[in-house]
Amino acid sequence: MSLYPKFSFNITHRSAVSGARAGLLKTPHGTIETPAFIFCATKGAIKGAFPREMKAAGTQIILSNTYHMMLQPGSELVEKMGGLHKFIGWDGPMLTDSGGYQIFSLGHGSVASEIKGKRVTHRPKTMLKITEEGARFKSYINGQIFLLTPERSLEIQRQLGADLIVVLDECTPFHVDKSYTECSMHLSHRWALRSLAEFQRGNDGRQALYGIIQGGIYEDLRRQGAEFVNHHPFFGHAVGGSLGASKEQMHDIVGLTLKMLDPERPVHLLGIGGISDIFNGVEQGIDTFDCVHPTRLARHGGALVTADHWMRYEGKGGEHINLRNKIYREDSRPIDESCGCHSCQNFSRAYLHHLLKAQEMLALQALTIHNVYFMNELLKNIREAIRTDTLDIQKKKWAGV
Structure with missing residues (x-):
């Protein structure tokens, strides 16, 4: 009997010129058209938008974070309240990550900082120790000591009740050597087997488990990581870990990894959401993406626009405009007429410039809705372009390349 009786992934179109594919990912809370973008409701809420507004803007799926929900309000409370879907008022598909990324960021800094070449973070380090058993850390809320094990991560995700869940892993940073990366990858594999065993022990058919491919920037380690997930009964695969010191290296690592993975399983790219990065990932065969970028950008006054819009109105390239800038003080146009x-x-x-300067909450809500709508339109256009083999046209329009 299948581990995933209420889930399926069917590829409906494969590109003739790249690894891009369009598909349908069926979950108990609805079917996702892929490629798709997953918005981050990290602590159980999309900052700046109601669930109904997310739906109205075309959102198919959101995610919440195991680490943050464990610390506050606690997964036991969420379960008592009927699970995440009922608790937060979202009736569509959901994903929860494992908490592994937080283990990484608490110890080293973020993946985004690595790709941008920033190695220093001034956030307090609350991770205490990573061992075979799991990760021990202090709560950033009250200093309480927690131990997150593979079994506990799966238990929390079961209590939260998301459709798609992820094994616990250690997300290794870029600036460690190959020896550390290899040891970390093997630790993640052992944790993944424990995660899988815990999943199978409590599986009631309502959730599907993703395995994570680690291995840093090393081809032989990425190959081992791909072989590991291919040979175990995960529903889908998630490309994780350090993806390099630049966008170019990240694209190379993603492409290399995708060539090694089971082509019939859905593939998620963890924590990447730039427009050009999404096109590159789609061309390599990525089916879903997640990133805080669209909603975080909105909270800093940024509105996403296409490269085509940039060239017509701003005269230079980019992915967003900053409405805090004084050039918009007397600009009567909308963000984008189209x-x-x-x-x-x-x-x-x-x-919008006035609202930002006046520190009105409406500015952040308005920009969040725009950025969410923009990302959903981007992925909608990408799906259609895959079906019509016109991805290059859309790539030039949206990313300028």
């Missing part, structure tokens, strides 16, 4: 989101249909750049 955008169908509520913000572009109702607000001018001048008004």
